Amino acid sequence: MSLHSTSGRFWLARPFHERATQIFLGVLLAALVIVTVLHVALPRGHALHVNAYTVNLFGKYLSYALLAVAVDLVWGYLGILSLGHGAFFAIGGYAMGMYLMRQIGERGTYGHPVLPDFMVFLNWESLPWYWHGFDMAWFAFAMVLLAPGLLALVFGFLAFRSRVTGVYLSIITQALTFALMLAFFRNEMGFGGNNGLTDFREILGFNLRSSDTRLGLFIASGVALALGYILCRAIVTSKLGRVCVATRDAEARTRFIGYRVERFQLFVFVVSAMLAGVAGALYVPQVGIINPSEFSPLFSIEIVLWVALGGRATLYGAVIGAILVNYAKTVFTGVMPDAWLFALGGLFVLVTVLLPRGVAGLLPGFTRRADHQPKEASA
């Protein structure tokens, strides 16, 4: 029983002693290596050659997977169905985007040394205060964590303190991301409005338009996913993780045995938001643009579907779900565009009705982890 084998150990070390985690990390590592080898070693045109496009695609999937893990952490283990995690993802993305914008420097179409293009042709005199510092990588990367974390902290503090839970929480998280979307669409905000941030040149001195850099980003995403996964596992296998599950299933009871539930919720919520931010930061350089549509409630809800499809409260389920759905999306929108929304919609219905435990529920050896399954997420 996992509890006994691991819970005596140092909390961060626990995941490595879990079979599920070992398998997961193994598979992930293998995937990274294979793709890299097939991409680098094999000549272009070889039947097994993985071209830059595909590498890029998988890089994107991996960053989505990390995002899904973040959502599963709050939904699966804390019972908080956040319909606004896209917001944290997007903010992390914008932080990265701002860094990449500043890296363009004089290579912009107007060749302005400081101001990004969109500011030049919208006649901005000088850089808005919140753009300062983003020319330094360390600052920008710190912001990737802090900005979403801070938003989550403030929002979560208010929400959990006043015990907004269940459906209400879901709906106001949705309102949050919707409001942010409208805000970022406004050009006065100084984030490029609808066009967002694009035309990136290089990251940490590497040319973003070379396939090597893209391979690097792909690997980086993989590593980030692995680390994020380990962190989340460490949390959920700790006593704190069990408090979360307790909160999820019987919040009042947890209070009566002396846990300050709202603080635990806040802590996990913030961690999750930061992970989402990192995912966003990895996503942006790979797709080459960040714009407010990442804030759209629809996207946030889609993330939840990935988790639901993969299987709640398993973490690796979230990863599976994210990759499956997005791969399906890539194929479908290519082959039969009209069918895509039908497929997506159908997935939503079928998974929730027929597959409450998701794909992970079908995997062997799942039952042993069944103890962490939510009995239901009720309002």
Place this chain on the structure above:
Amino acid sequence: MSLLQEIRTRDRVFDFMTPRASRVDVRHGPILYLEDVTVSFDGFKAIDKLNLTIDDGELRCIIGPNGAGKTTMMDIITGKTRPDAGSVWFGSRHNLLQMTEPEIASLGVGRKFQKPTVFEALSVFENLELAMAADKRIFPTLTARLTGEIQDRIEEVLETIGLTGLRFQPAGILSHGQKQWLEIGMLLMQRPRLLLVDEPVAGMTEQEMERTAELLTSLAGKQSVVVVEHDMGFVRSIARQVTVLHQGSVLAEGSMDQVSNDPKVVEVYLGADDEEIA
């Protein structure tokens, strides 16, 4: 009995985890003190000028017909519901109306719900582990390790509540009675000064009832126990002091015989059924 002694000696050994509950000041007077407490939902007065005093180490049974406000009273004591008026004191130092549930809980007020609520997704063992008196702030909880001592302690309580065999089963699969026991076990882990027990024997077999009675009576003395119960037989078997609630205020108080002969009480109880509305 001997077993409980052991527990007591044990907790002197491991006093690093005796709850801060000891801070409760009962040198002068009662451990729980409700005065003129009133609360109403949409105009309906669930509790009406309720006065109640529980002495340290007392075992008190509270009975009353449906809607008498028994559960609401517990909600108020544990901080779940805020009264419109009145005051609630824990010992002579702590005003419970200014504290949150967790604070009240860590002060040493343990509650067993009417409908047994355990963490169904967690194993019996984990349920007890969570309930155990310990540093319940975030980071200590995150880094907490399961030491041998803690395991021993949990094992003992498992013994007490007779769930040793089921320790790694999810609490969800337990029978109703077993859940009742588990919840009591969680109370023991919490080591409270005051236990609020809401219908502990509902759905229990005769033997289980007896063991419960035994347990509660044995607890009394070191900890104060307040039992809300419908089963008159059970009440009779444990009760020293009985309080009868009716329409949110105290109708009668005294020994079981006194109250059961009280005409008001008899009248109130005519036709009252054995189920309280959730």
Place this chain on the structure above:
Amino acid sequence: MAKSTRTVLSSRLVSTAVAAALMGSGAHAVAQENDPIKVGILHSLSGTMAISESTLKDTVEMLIEQQNEAGGLLGRDLEAVVVDPASNWPLFAERARELLEQEEVDVIFGNWTSVSRKAVLPVVEELNGLLFYPVQYEGEESSENVFYTGAAPNQQAIPAVEYLINDVGIERFALVGTDYVYPRTTNRILEAFLKDEHGVADEDIMVNYTPFGHSDWQNIVSEIRRFGEAGKPTAVVSTINGDANVPFYRELANQGIDAADIPVIAFSVGEQELSGIDTGPLVGHLAAWNYFMSVDTDENYDFIDAWIDWTGDEEAVTNDPMEAHYIGFNMWAEAVRKAGTTDVDAIKEAIIGVTVPNLSGGYAAMMPNHHITKPVLIGEVQDNGQFDIVWQTPSTVAGDAWSDYLPGSRDLIADWRKPMACGNFNVVNGSCGGSTAAEEAEAALAE
């Protein structure tokens, strides 16, 4: 749908399946001489933009089929490679990469929104592809790999405003638009233009921005109404986008503003948009385009008939971006013939200066800045959802990549001919790459 396309799709299905099996290693075939020429089509077929873009996809497919019936190009058949970016901007970039890297298409026709173009731009430049962009846009851009067959601001907005001033005698302007880059830039250009060229006073210009799909226009319309009560002839210059238009015009009509009092001239309302509006109350309002379905030329009627036959819908309408694709496609085909190859660099050389007939009885030429010459037409809405052309520039206007009215880009020009070959050449300091704004800023920093 053209059979050529279907085959492609199925083949892609297979290849993707393979890709799935081998973790997406796309199988490549090195292009042979007799292989079909691959034409990528990058228009959203699902999502919010499908409304506008799906017809453009059909247009290109129609053009391709016509070309094939005419014997293809260089003796090779053309083959449409259709992908669906699903109105999702990052997906646009991904799809573009797929087209160029996986499908190895020879040219791409696509994009509608500016943001999608911006998303695709780096990819097309990195992989050295060809992109024909058919929609009127805000300018301020000239890429070596992109050909802008839609109108730049000086080919739509400025002539339209001049028409209002000279022919209608408007003295007061309400610039109303959706809050994104095209209206923002256009309105800034117009503001500068009105003030500098026509001495319009500040209080005679009103600017207002609304979010996408804005549906409650009561306040803004009544504001416009009051704005129009100052005793000067007033007009609304609308850069309102897509769905927001219906409620806007409805509100105008209901608050009793008709074209005779305060005409609205729109830059994004075409035949297709009108097909979703009850046009009764719109009659007399204006739109500025480079093409209208009501253009009275035989080329146009042929095009319309072909379109109606292709779609099999008697009511099918044509619009400006469709003509842009018509022109762009013919220009590309012409350039291929001229260069005798589909090689991108050869085409980039060959296409500059290529001239093909447009649908309004004139000719369109590809300028060195990768924009084309277009006539500017002003049309008045009629009750049948068509435009009655009331004014037209005497000759065609050459697209201007960099506006003369914006400080940042005043002294920039684009010329992709060798030796200059620069998209943002600064005529003041004679260097490629950016405006004097750069030096100004540096000076500012130096202080």
Place this chain on the structure above:
Amino acid sequence: MRRFLFWALLCLLAGFLPSAAAQTAAPGSDPGAALLETLDVDSYRDKGEAITAIVQSDDERAREWLQALLDGRLQRADDGRFVVVLDNAGRNWPVEDALTGEALGEMSRRELDRIGINNALRNQLRSAIAVVDLISPDVERRRSSADRLLGEVDEALAETLVPVIEEAEDDYVRRRLGQALAIYQAENGEMAGVEALSGSLHPRARVALNRAASGDDPVVADAARAALASVEQNLKLNRGVETLYFGLSLGSVLVLAAIGLAITFGVMGVINMAHGELMMLGAYTTWMMQQLLPGQPGLALVLSIPAGFLVAALVGIAIERGVIQFLKGRPLETLLATFGISLILQQLVRTVISPLNRTVITPEWMSGSLVINDALSLTLNRLYVMGFALFVFAALMLVMRRTRLGLEVRAVTQNRAMARAMGIRATRVDILTFALGSGVAGLAGVALSQLTNVGPNLGQNYIIDSFMVVVFGGVGNLWGTLVAGLSLGVINQVLEPWAGAVLAKIIVLVFIILFIQKRPRGLFPQKGRAAEG
């Protein structure tokens, strides 16, 4: 440019009284042909003169021609004949001869050349027709023509107008013409006009006063300014009322959109993300009805009220039976499932009907606005929507409070088991409740079809707002929904003028988010242990 009006009116007055309108030209050499000939020129100025000529020729076909020209239906065939197009849809158009009026069958648009006009000419034509109509037997025409002449009067017309004003037996016409005259005078800086106009709220009058105020005669200018100032207060008041009206109308839209949700979400606890799409279906039903009953948009609209309700309700039932019943007590899962349904419904409409928006015609009696005074007029379609919203709300209240269904619904929602025990068929109640909520959504759709696009995305634009309204108002409380909807509407419209549309929306959203923190259960929360959940 306006000079022609003088001649027009003069000869009209001299020429014929309403009755004696028949003076056909001698058969054979039709002078009309020559007249029309002069229209077929490129320069709009020449066209203008040609129009003047037509007006002056007391040819009784003149009005027809002008009207046809105004509608762009006066065209010339390749064979040189002038024709009036009867219906210009499709590739071939039915036409009739402009001179003889005989039907000429269909002609291809390729062989027809329209006589183009622009807004200037359109104005001129309208005024010309107005002048012609001034002495038409139909009083409505006379009135509208009088309205039309506000601000169109010129020197010559001014003189000739005087007798008309005196003779006009309809005093509305008299008053309007008087105003028209005054406006003309004021614009030319005549004191008389300024005085006559002082106190008038009519925008056109204020335009005139504004001009007078900037005139060179200081006395008149001052008087004009005074006149303008005198109505300033009144205008402010009107503006305030207007804003309030805007707010309420937006609010009533929100209420309509949310009220169905208040039933399914508030009462049943089901989070129906497909609610917006049910509204969309209602809107499309309206469109369908208008397709089924061409030419009678009004009737179609009225009929689509029950139809829309029915369609949405049926789909609602399908959703309840097909999905929601399996997710009892799992609200968050319901949220996801219904979201999936919403995607499916949207795409269904896209593929089955069209991704393009559909045209829904606003019936005559709903277009235009109700004139309170010259400065304040309330747009009719929104007025109707408001009324409709209140009607729906009242109806719902009635159902929930007074009917057996309402009783059972409340029973089931409060204690399912107990209700069951009392012999209430809970499943049936669920179905009916959900059907009711969905049906109401359909009604909202019918109303929205009169305000905004009828397209696949209609639903998405309202779903979030509706949830906000319900949550803000307090779940399970219809009154709360009403109050919340209206107040949010008003707040939004009051903010908009100075914050701008986008910011206003954001502010409202943030406000709601914060409000929920303060009062997690909305404006009118349900209290008691039952609600503690």
